[in-house]
Amino acid sequence: MARNNIVIIGVIFILLFFIFTFGFSxxxxxxxxLEPVSAExxxxxxxxxxPLSYLISDEMNGACSAVWNTARELDGVQFDDSVVQLAxxxxxxxxxxxxxxxxxxxxxxxxxxxxxxxxxxDIGSKATSQxxxxxxxxxxxxxxxxxxxxxxxxxxxxxFTTAVYDAEGNYNGTLRVAIDTGYLxxxxxxxxxxxxxxxxxxxxxxxLVIYDKDTNxxxxxxxxxxxxxxxxxxxxxxxxxxxxxxxxxxxxxxNTWVNLAQTNTVWTTVYPGYGMEWxxxxxxxxxxxxxxxxxxxxxxxxxxxxxxNAYVYAETVGRxxxxxxxxxxxxxxxxxxxxIFAYDMxxxxxxxxxxxxxxxxxxxxxxxxxxxxxxxxxxxxxxxGGGYVLYLYxxxxxxxxxxxxxxxxxxxxxSWLIGAGIYMQDSPLSQSRYIYWEERQDLTYxxxxxxxxxxxxxxxxxxxxxxxxxxxxxxxxLYPFVLTENGTVLAYALKPYLEGTxxxxxxxxxxxxxxxxxISLAQAGGxxxxxxxxxxxxxxxxxxxxxxxxxxxxTYVGSLMTIG
Amino acid sequence: xxxxxxxxxxxxxxxxLGALLFGAGYILDQSLEDPDVLVHAAIAGNDVVVTIYEGxxxxxxxxxxxxxxxxxxxIKNVPYGEREIVFSGVAVQITGTRNVGVRxxxxxxxxxxxxxxxxxxT
Numbered sequence: 001m002a003r004n005n006i007v008i009i010g011v012i013f014i015l016l017f018f019i020f021t022f023g024f025s026x027x028x029x030x031x032x033x034l035e036p037v038s039a040e041x042x043x044x045x046x047x048x049x050x051p052l053s054y055l056i057s058d059e060m061n062g063a064c065s066a067v068w069n070t071a072r073e074l075d076g077v078q079f080d081d082s083v084v085q086l087a088x089x090x091x092x093x094x095x096x097x098x099x100x101x102x103x104x105x106x107x108x109x110x111x112x113x114x115x116x117x118x119x120x121x122d123i124g125s126k127a128t129s130q131x132x133x134x135x136x137x138x139x140x141x142x143x144x145x146x147x148x149x150x151x152x153x154x155x156x157x158x159x160f161t162t163a164v165y166d167a168e169g170n171y172n173g174t175l176r177v178a179i180d181t182g183y184l185x186x187x188x189x190x191x192x193x194x195x196x197x198x199x200x201x202x203x204x205x206x207x208l209v210i211y212d213k214d215t216n217x218x219x220x221x222x223x224x225x226x227x228x229x230x231x232x233x234x235x236x237x238x239x240x241x242x243x244x245x246x247x248x249x250x251x252x253x254x255n256t257w258v259n260l261a262q263t264n265t266v267w268t269t270v271y272p273g274y275g276m277e278w279x280x281x282x283x284x285x286x287x288x289x290x291x292x293x294x295x296x297x298x299x300x301x302x303x304x305x306x307x308x309n310a311y312v313y314a315e316t317v318g319r320x321x322x323x324x325x326x327x328x329x330x331x332x333x334x335x336x337x338x339x340i341f342a343y344d345m346x347x348x349x350x351x352x353x354x355x356x357x358x359x360x361x362x363x364x365x366x367x368x369x370x371x372x373x374x375x376x377x378x379x380x381x382x383x384x385g386g387g388y389v390l391y392l393y394x395x396x397x398x399x400x401x402x403x404x405x406x407x408x409x410x411x412x413x414x415s416w417l418i419g420a421g422i423y424m425q426d427s428p429l430s431q432s433r434y435i436y437w438e439e440r441q442d443l444t445y446x447x448x449x450x451x452x453x454x455x456x457x458x459x460x461x462x463x464x465x466x467x468x469x470x471x472x473x474x475x476x477x478l479y480p481f482v483l484t485e486n487g488t489v490l491a492y493a494l495k496p497y498l499e500g501t502x503x504x505x506x507x508x509x510x511x512x513x514x515x516x517x518x519i520s521l522a523q524a525g526g527x528x529x530x531x532x533x534x535x536x537x538x539x540x541x542x543x544x545x546x547x548x549x550x551x552x553x554x555t556y557v558g559s560l561m562t563i564g
Numbered sequence: 565x566x567x568x569x570x571x572x573x574x575x576x577x578x579x580x581l582g583a584l585l586f587g588a589g590y591i592l593d594q595s596l597e598d599p600d601v602l603v604h605a606a607i608a609g610n611d612v613v614v615t616i617y618e619g620x621x622x623x624x625x626x627x628x629x630x631x632x633x634x635x636x637x638x639i640k641n642v643p644y645g646e647r648e649i650v651f652s653g654v655a656v657q658i659t660g661t662r663n664v665g666v667r668x669x670x671x672x673x674x675x676x677x678x679x680x681x682x683x684x685x686t
Binding site: 308311312315316380383384385386387410411413414485486487502504505506507511513516519520523 | 602604605606607608609610611612613615617618653655656657659661681682683684685686
């Protein structure tokens with residue numbers, strides 16, 4: 001009996017020893033004290049942040065002025081006058097970070113929209129935020145800026161709103177422009193990340209995160225969300241929300257989401273208008289990876305074979321059992337960075353073995369640093385049966401930095417899809433390379449200008465402008481095109497010899513149906529996509545960023561830039 | 565009397581239509597539940613590529629028929645051991661969303677529906 005007791009006590013001691021050792025090792029890995037930061041480092045961070053805060057302020061003030069001036073142009077104009085549509089398209093063109101522009105009547109019902117040509121917003125929809133004539137009187141000559149909230153197109157962002165009046169000066173409705181915060185900040189973030197090793201995040205003065213490189217953190221509140229309940233972080237947040245500018249250090253999880261690491265920040269305040277304050281925060285905890293030789297050991301063909309095996313498995317065992325296997329971190333469908341993901345056709349995550357917290361979330365609107373809605377591209381490809389797709393996706397190995405990824409997807413049936421991909425380390429947009437935001441703005445401007453001109457002067461005029469290398473619509477480094485719904489090229493600056501030909505069947509070396517995907521994107525209301533195309537002078541394929549918008553019901557205008 | 569007759573005829577017609585739809589659905593479900601050969605179809609430009617994966621009768625399949633809604637079926641021979649059958653040019657000028665069926669013909673002359681899917685051509 002006594003011997004048994006000794007054994008039990010011994011076992012308990014051994015267990016306690018292991019528990020103590022484990023706890024002590026975690027304690028050692030997780031610092032509780034903050035290290036001092038040099039003034040030089042803080043000054044460097046301020047030097048990087050301050051100019052960008054001025055740029056954001058300028059962008060916001062310019063956008064507000066554009067909305068206000070357009071509203072004054074529309075005062076006294078009947079909503080069914082064609083001038084209204086033109087004014088909205090011009091406004092959308094002049095605010096590159098806008099989603100769409102729309103006119104709402106006094107009952108907050110959408111009556112005219114730039115999205116009429118697509119399928120994203122229905123005329124007759126009710127505005128998501130309601131304002132009264134008194135609100136506009138109180139705002140004076142400023143636009144009302146909404147809080148970050150769901151938008152009418154299903155996305156999330158904020159809106160500029162101002163009143164429009166009839167010929168007698170009576171309140172007649174509102175002009176609203178929905179703003180894409182991802183577009184507004186992501187170009188700056190990519191610049192800061194690659195040039196300095198810093199990252200940018202932005203919060204409203206109530207603690208709501210409106211921009212972060214990790215899109216999962218957008219929409220969370222720094223004060224209330226349990227993820228942020230770390231004492232030093234809460235102290236920093238309190239300082240940030242109280243002081244318009246400052247510096248602070250805190251402990252937060254590193255990319256393992258287990259260990260804590262010291263993050264140093266500086267922040268400043270942007271005043272976008274209407275009394276709002278946004279804190280632009282620059283943080284330095286970015287374990288920058290240096291450019292390296294390609295580590296691509298898995299070929300695209302192997303990725304395809306991996307997905308096809310998963311397809312056979314899913315068809316054999318059924319959806320439920322297949323998803324359980326795909327989600328199992330120890331399962332047969334995880335091989336290093338290669339793993340099977342699954343989504344339903346509406347964008348709900350069904351299998352993400354490395355991000356189990358996202359299962360059940362709808363990710364339809366996830367957008368990368370250049371505005372490409374990766375999941376929408378994946379679903380569009382799966383709706384063609386399957387194939388390769390290019391997009392940027394956070395790489396957990398590199399602190400969730402968005403990196404260029406090639407995925408192969410397959411439609412299992414018309415309700416769900418599977419896919420797998422590889423990060424392409426030696427390709428454009430990997431790690432230390434990025435598209436300068438002004439180049440992207442040029443691309444946006446050019447396409448939206450073509451869209452506006454198509455409405456103002458007609459598609460034939462725009463076709464002639466695209467053909468004319470000296471016309472006002474041309475921008476260096478960009479290749480505009482005009483395409484019909486049947487795949488006939490009406491004009492194409494990169495390959496003028498294709499004018500008048502049917503290009504519906506054109507593919508690249510990855511078998512991507514380039515023209516079909518562009519048409520599909522335009523018919524969905526327009527957007528941005530990556531592709532690889534043969535460049536005539538180089539006689540080889542290069543990665544390109546394509547932006548396309550509908551010009552009318554049967555014609556689409558777009559442009560592309562190489563990102564090689 | 566005439567009213568009674570009309571109601572009876574309508575009931576018979578409704579019942580027949582219901583049975584027809586149920587029967588067709590049942591046959592389709594049974595057909596796809598255990599396909600003799602697992603296949604998949606995907607668009608690549610103007611081609612549709614049908615990939616043959618596995619199945620008990622995979623080596624007995626002699627022909628594949630691709631049926632795109634609104635268009636005549638296209639039949640291709642399946643060479644022994646071939647796993648990828650390319651229906652070149654079948655998607656020329658096809659746009660929009662279409663139902664697509666893949667049917668297999670086997671050595672013994674039987675024809676089975678192997679896959680039905682909805683493909684978005686643009």
